[in-house]
Amino acid sequence: AQKITQTQPGMFVQEKEAVTLDCTYDTSDQSYGLFWYKQPSSGEMIFLIYQGSYDEQNATEGRYSLNFQKARKSANLVISASQLGDSAMYFCAMREGQRYGGSQGNLIFGKGTKLSVKP
Amino acid sequence: GAVVSQHPSRVICKSGTSVKIECRSLDFQATTMFWYRQFPKKSLMLMATSNEGSKATYEQGVEKDKFLINHASLTLSTLTVTSAHPEDSSFYICSARDLAGVINEQFFGPGTRLTVL
Numbered sequence: 001a002q003k004i005t006q007t008q009p010g011m012f013v014q015e016k017e018a019v020t021l022d023c024t025y026d027t028s029d030q031s032y033g034l035f036w037y038k039q040p041s042s043g044e045m046i047f048l049i050y051q052g053s054y055d056e057q058n059a060t061e062g063r064y065s066l067n068f069q070k071a072r073k074s075a076n077l078v079i080s081a082s083q084l085g086d087s088a089m090y091f092c093a094m095r096e097g098q099r100y101g102g103s104q105g106n107l108i109f110g111k112g113t114k115l116s117v118k119p
Numbered sequence: 120g121a122v123v124s125q126h127p128s129r130v131i132c133k134s135g136t137s138v139k140i141e142c143r144s145l146d147f148q149a150t151t152m153f154w155y156r157q158f159p160k161k162s163l164m165l166m167a168t169s170n171e172g173s174k175a176t177y178e179q180g181v182e183k184d185k186f187l188i189n190h191a192s193l194t195l196s197t198l199t200v201t202s203a204h205p206e207d208s209s210f211y212i213c214s215a216r217d218l219a220g221v222i223n224e225q226f227f228g229p230g231t232r233l234t235v236l
Contacts, residue, residue: 045227106153109162
């Protein structure tokens with residue numbers, strides 16, 4: 001079974017509108033971390049936002065917010081007021097055993113969602 | 120934020136040659152670095168975990184004799200693709216964890232695009 005599932009291969013959004021990118025995860029660990037990265041065409045991976053499994057509040061970073069629903073095992077990324085520069089691939093990732101260092105700490109990535117912002 | 124550099128950013132080589140890719144953490148120490156491979160329009164696939172001062176841990180299906188990893192210092196890990204073939208052409212990305220960071224954030228290098236002719 002996939003650990004990280006991103007069901008939207010591609011998404012379109014109008015400039016200045018909000019968009020939600022879906023991510024569901026599968027883990028039996030109680031402690032884990034969820035990450036979102038942006039990868040523009042240049043290839044660099046840009047960290048956007050992080051949510052810890054024990055965090056009670058949804059994470060926010062500027063125009064990015066993470067809609068964390070633990071019971072549903074979902075960690076959707078919400079981008080508000082989309083900009084043309086937001087066009088990129090977006091990857092959801094998980095690290096298990098976050099707090100107790102149970103794993104070596106590698107990130108498990110979803111297949112990504114390609115977001116295109118229309119002017 | 121922390122910075123990870125990779126060199127070279129792009130390399131073209133002939134089949135049968137070896138290519139070395141360097142990954143450096145510029146402003147933090149990284150006892151653990153990760154090497155990923157990414158095919159066009161695909162996700163990142165973890166190849167191996169590089170541990171400073173010890174042998175790397177390879178993921179299943181990754182040939183350790185073909186992809187040599189050396190983590191000689193707390194700021195440098197190298198990936199050598201030995202006897203490269205066209206099927207090794209890919210985008211290779213390294214990353215490092217800043218253990219002193221609040222969330223053990225993982226920073227990525229800009230990637231190396233390898234083309235084997």
